[in-house]
Amino acid sequence: MSIQGGTESNGGKRRAVLLLSLILLVWNACATAWHAAKVGRLPSMDRTDGSPVLPSASDDETALRSAESPRSGPLAIRQKYLLGKRVDINKASLAEISELPGISDDVAAAVVEERDRLGRFRSVEDLLGVKGIKEKRLQKILPFLAKTPNN
Numbered sequence: 001m002s003i004q005g006g007t008e009s010n011g012g013k014r015r016a017v018l019l020l021s022l023i024l025l026v027w028n029a030c031a032t033a034w035h036a037a038k039v040g041r042l043p044s045m046d047r048t049d050g051s052p053v054l055p056s057a058s059d060d061e062t063a064l065r066s067a068e069s070p071r072s073g074p075l076a077i078r079q080k081y082l083l084g085k086r087v088d089i090n091k092a093s094l095a096e097i098s099e100l101p102g103i104s105d106d107v108a109a110a111v112v113e114e115r116d117r118l119g120r121f122r123s124v125e126d127l128l129g130v131k132g133i134k135e136k137r138l139q140k141i142l143p144f145l146a147k148t149p150n151n
Helices: 002-039 057-065 077-082 094-098 105-118 124-129 135-144
Strands: none
Touching: 094 105, 105 124, 124 135
16 A cells, blocks of 8 residues: 555656646746737737748847937937947037046036137047046046047
8 A cells, every 4th residue: 555655646746746847837938928028029920921020130230229228218328338339529519428437517518618619629638638637537438439530
């Protein structure tokens, strides 16, 4: 009798493990579908034969290059930097300059004022003449700046 009870409980454990595995499988499938629907990556049924069509890579590139992030609205200057965009110090607005790391609104206003006074900055070293920008701050914002043509 003890042999039958042992094999019967072993079979019950196997069924329980299989049931638990099935529940986890269904749970993961539903969670993945929900996440895909939330992100908008569900395949569309545009073909006449009814087969699904996945979004193309160009759709992803367009989303990356857009000026807004779907989660937080407009992209920050650091996010634009990661996408390869740089700020042209001779054309940037006061708001764009103030988004640079370590640049306050007062320093950004001083940059715009100095740019207006000079006509334009011929090199990034010209920014050292702006009140509030020293060598350390210039080195901090340098990766975010576009190359200036040197005359």
